[in-house]
Amino acid sequence: MKVQKVEFSGSMADAAAPFPGSLPQVAFSGRSNVGKSSLINVLLQRTRKKLAHVSGRPGKTQLLNFYRVNDQFFLVDLPGFGFARAPKPVRDGWKKLVEDYLARPDGPRGAVHLLDIRHDPTEGDREMLDYLTGLALPTLVVLTKVDKVTKTHRVRRVKAITKALGLDPEQVVEFSSLTGEGREDLLGAVEGLVGPPPAEGGEMPEGEATEGEGAGLEDEDGAPEDEGDAPEDRGDAPEDGGKAPEGESLELDGESPDPAVAP
Numbered sequence: 079m080k081v082q083k084v085e086f087s088g089s090m091a092d093a094a095a096p097f098p099g100s101l102p103q104v105a106f107s108g109r110s111n112v113g114k115s116s117l118i119n120v121l122l123q124r125t126r127k128k129l130a131h132v133s134g135r136p137g138k139t140q141l142l143n144f145y146r147v148n149d150q151f152f153l154v155d156l157p158g159f160g161f162a163r164a165p166k167p168v169r170d171g172w173k174k175l176v177e178d179y180l181a182r183p184d185g186p187r188g189a190v191h192l193l194d195i196r197h198d199p200t201e202g203d204r205e206m207l208d209y210l211t212g213l214a215l216p217t218l219v220v221l222t223k224v225d226k227v228t229k230t231h232r233v234r235r236v237k238a239i240t241k242a243l244g245l246d247p248e249q250v251v252e253f254s255s256l257t258g259e260g261r262e263d264l265l266g267a268v269e270g271l272v273g274p275p276p277a278e279g280g281e282m283p284e285g286e287a288t289e290g291e292g293a294g295l296e297d298e299d300g301a302p303e304d305e306g307d308a309p310e311d312r313g314d315a316p317e318d319g320g321k322a323p324e325g326e327s328l329e330l331d332g333e334s335p336d337p338a339v340a341p
């Protein structure tokens with residue numbers, strides 16, 4: 079698949095809200111600092127104009143962010159629920175948002191869950207994967223930051239994580255947003271989840287014209303909000319990507335090191 083067009087289509091704070099269109103969806107999840115924003119930017123080839131923006135500003139609502147890719151599918155960026163240092167009622171709210179969204183019959187066709195290849199899956203990771211399994215939602219597991227480990231260690235880690243989570247090796251994609259390794263594999267796998275693009279001259283999916291206008295969609299300044307989850311100190315210096323240029327519809331901040339605070 080060639081990524082030709084990407085647009086931010088809006089955010090949802092309510093799992094029952096209408097979607098910004100009827101294209102198939104694929105949900106991306108992972109704990110804070112796993113490399114989700116970097117992966118989305120590489121996947122969608124946003125280098126100058128950073129698309130998925132990174133966590134950090136305190137007191138922000140957790141949102142599901144919808145990006146329309148090639149008029150073919152929505153990539154839905156999920157908040158890193160269960161992974162952030164926030165009071166339990168707040169975390170429970172994020173969890174409910176994500177779980178209710180994932181469980182919608184008209185919700186995602188599949189999910190992509192990210193794990194840092196260097197770290198063992200956490201309780202939150204297992205909970206997420208179990209939930210996806212319970213929904214029988216086809217799931218890919220991306221092992222991020224593979225550039226950070228040696229070849230030998232990498233092979234060992236892939237085996238260990240695959241085994242620990244009882245994954246099919248076919249589900250596992252090794253990825254580096256630094257080198258771009260795994261990008262094509264992941265794009266191909268995502269396309270497998272959402273199906274082929276609409277046929278040339280065929281019927282356009284309905285909902286095409288409703289982008290960003292659905293009731294319940296939140297689109298403050300056309301930019302997705304912060305995830306608000308605390309960057310966990312895993313030895314990665316938070317990036318300072320700076321501000322997106324003026325006039326860009328997709329604003330993207332660099333990661334701020336602020337710890338998350340309860341809204």
Ligand SMILES: Nc1nc2c(ncn2[C@@H]2O[C@H](COP(=O)(O)OP(=O)(O)O)[C@@H](O)[C@H]2O)c(=O)[nH]1
Nearest residue numbers: 110111112113114115116223254255256314315
């Ligand atoms: N070496 C390396 N660093 C990465 C990679 N992906 C993300 N990072 C770094 O990990 C940190 C967290 O990445 P970010 O994309 O903001 O994670 P998020 O919180 O999951 O959205 C940043 O400092 C990134 O530069 C990768 O593939 N390789």
Ligand SMILES: [Mg+2]
Nearest residue numbers: 115131132133
């Ligand atoms: Mg992020």
